[in-house]
Amino acid sequence: MRGIFRNPVTGETGGITAGIRTGLRWKLSAAIALVGALVAIALSLVVHNAARVSMLDNARELADERLRIAQRSYELSGRANFPDIEKDAPDLPAALREKVAEGxxxxxxxxxxNGSPDIWAAVPVKDGHxxxxxxxxxxxxxxxxxxxDQALVIGSIAVVLGGSALGVLIGGQLSRRLRKAAAAANQVAKGESDVRVRDAIGGVVRDETDDLASAVDAMADALQQRLEAERRVTADIAHELRTPVTGLLTAAELLPPGRPTELVLDRAKAMRTLVEDVLEVARLDGASERAELQDILLGEFVSRRVAAKDPAIExxxxxxxxxxTDPRRLERVLFNLLANAAKHGKPPIQVTVEGRVIRVRDHGPGFPSDLLAEGPSRFRTGSTDRAGHGHGLGLTIAAGQARVLxxxxxxxxxxxxxAPDHVPAEGAVAVLWLPEHAPTNTGSYPVLP
Known part of the structure; x- marks a missing residue:
């Protein structure tokens, strides 16, 4: 069966082959039903055979008792006058005849x-008959x-249905807890560090799901501590570099004019930009940034800012x-997208504003596949066909500022x-979707009636 998926990062659609996904509750129910059916069939066969053997044994004992009475009567009277008693029956089974021959x-x-049994009994008498x-x-x-047999069939069906219902009940509870754990783990993966998997699955329940929740919570805490430590180290290093980089830039501006001075100034400015970008990324990672909201006309705002940045952009x-929204952060996102398009794409660069959506398109080789699959990653400029100069923080900062907005x-x-995927792209498009309701100063969203 073919299906359609949409990439949550890139917005692209494509085909996938979807298989049949069976939930844990149905697997557990099917397993219990199968085991119950096998046990019910085995017990039914045992009970059926035991009942048949018991009834045959009773019939043989009854036939043997009647034969003993008939034997005593024959030996006293010399005649076989007992009901259903035959003397020297010609159709006596051979195996029984052999036993009688032995006395x-x-x-x-x-x-x-037709499967119905016949019961035979025979005994030799004194006159040789x-x-x-x-x-x-x-x-x-x-x-x-x-x-x-009918009762056994009904009982077996009841056992199978009861086992299936029990499997659905137990499996449903376990499946619900695992799904809640998976949803909470996904929230943790998206950066919601305050989510606890154990609380999401309904508190402490002494089973394997509780062990799983504890392990995921412990892993999330350890990763959060490590990320926080790395963020602090990065911010501290960048902060400590600001003073010497500023001094280096000031000293470079005092050098005599010439090509060497231009090279030193260019590298000093690039280093200062890198330090500022690293500090901005550290602040965004700390989730402490808050938007300062204003009401703006989006089309007019974008037109004025782009014209001031590069009048050649349409x-x-x-x-x-x-x-x-926050105009300063929106401008930062817009300028980073334009800088990325100018650096890694090809002209013409086009900006389109439609309602709350801003699109920035270039006509270059397109975004690298890893960016489309995973989103922007810091200190990565992309593949060789789109790699230029830079430290790879522009799209990361744009994505971080977009989250704040x-x-x-x-x-x-x-x-x-x-066109198939191997056909070269005709350009790259970055799309910024502004929310209908802006976040509050605390980062939350207003609850509308």
């Missing part, structure tokens, strides 16, 4: 073609056995709208309609 009284059971008794399986015995306002930033490549 023994014996019983024997034969089966008819053989007395025998032939009785059939009574209808009452057949009815009793049929009723027993801006098209499809639909104007009033938005509540409550916006969503996606990336995709432009290809001809229906």
């Amino acid at each position: 023994r009284r014996a019983t024997y059971i034969t089966d008819r073609p 053989v007395l025998s008794l032939h009785t059939n399986w009574t209808d009452r015995s057949t009815d009793i056995l049929n009723d027993l 801006v098209r306002v499809v639909h104007e709208s009033m938005v509540t 409550g916006a969503r930033l996606t990336f995709r490549n432009v290809r001809p309609a229906g």
